[in-house]
Amino acid sequence: MKLFEVIEEVIPVEQVMNKVIHPNCGAVNLFVGTVRELTKGKRTLYLEYAAYKEMAESQLARIGQEIQEKCPDARVAITHRIGRLEISDIAVVIAVATPHRADSYEYSRYAIERIKEIVPIWKKEHWEDGEAWIGDQKETRVYPTGKPEMGGHEL
Amino acid sequence: MITIKLFAAMAEEADEETIKLPWTEGMSTADVKRWLGERYPMLAPHIPSAMVAINQEFANIEEMLRDGDEVAFLPPVSGG
Numbered sequence: 001m002k003l004f005e006v007i008e009e010v011i012p013v014e015q016v017m018n019k020v021i022h023p024n025c026g027a028v029n030l031f032v033g034t035v036r037e038l039t040k041g042k043r044t045l046y047l048e049y050a051a052y053k054e055m056a057e058s059q060l061a062r063i064g065q066e067i068q069e070k071c072p073d074a075r076v077a078i079t080h081r082i083g084r085l086e087i088s089d090i091a092v093v094i095a096v097a098t099p100h101r102a103d104s105y106e107y108s109r110y111a112i113e114r115i116k117e118i119v120p121i122w123k124k125e126h127w128e129d130g131e132a133w134i135g136d137q138k139e140t141r142v143y144p145t146g147k148p149e150m151g152g153h154e155l
Numbered sequence: 156m157i158t159i160k161l162f163a164a165m166a167e168e169a170d171e172e173t174i175k176l177p178w179t180e181g182m183s184t185a186d187v188k189r190w191l192g193e194r195y196p197m198l199a200p201h202i203p204s205a206m207v208a209i210n211q212e213f214a215n216i217e218e219m220l221r222d223g224d225e226v227a228f229l230p231p232v233s234g235g
Binding site: 033049050051054055080091114118121123124144 | 160162163164166167189204211212213227228229230231232233235
């Protein structure tokens with residue numbers, strides 16, 4: 001069973017969730033990221049996601065490790081879809097199971113924020129009048145050391 | 156031989172996803188950046204903001220390379 005995956009097919013949401021369910025955990029937080037039609041008033045027709053697949057999967061696994069360092073009992077599974085996605089299609093599913101619910105909310109949020117920092121996946125927006133690769137959503141493009149912080153960060 | 160990998164806008168503008176660069180003793184990531192910017196001038200504006208990964212691990216600003224390394228240029232990411 002692969003906990004951290006980049007796939008080209010529709011994400012089987014329930015399967016991602018089932019990977020983390022465990023007798024020690026009383027909560028599973030499921031984050032589902034979908035393709036939004038309007039961004040800053042501009043209408044998107046569809047998106048295209050590309051990835052450096054092997055590195056993206058290892059970086060997703062790194063996020064899982066970072067969470068387990070903060071919360072040893074946490075169980076994490078993340079699947080990101082790439083290729084062409086239509087409006088409302090599911091692009092990413094993050095499942096975080098923890099013994100108590102507060103941690104599951106917290107580390108689900110942590111995981112999506114880290115995806116936007118350290119996972120080599122890119123999206124291209126296609127509009128009626130053009131297209132563009134999107135970058136720098138978190139305005140984190142300047143890294144003093146040339147790379148993102150690898151020890152994780154505080155929420 | 157160094158294998159350069161390009162993604163997103165960089166791959167599109169260069170019209171290449173993989174570029175082979177002959178190995179020279181003592182080559183560093185800075186040398187690869189300089190070569191890439193000269194050979195593919197359309198990439199020059201992207202190179203300063205791209206992160207570099209060597210064999211799928213983020214690299215420091217300048218790192219020495221070894222023959223056979225895969226050097227990837229990663230524009231600011233936008234997954235999620």
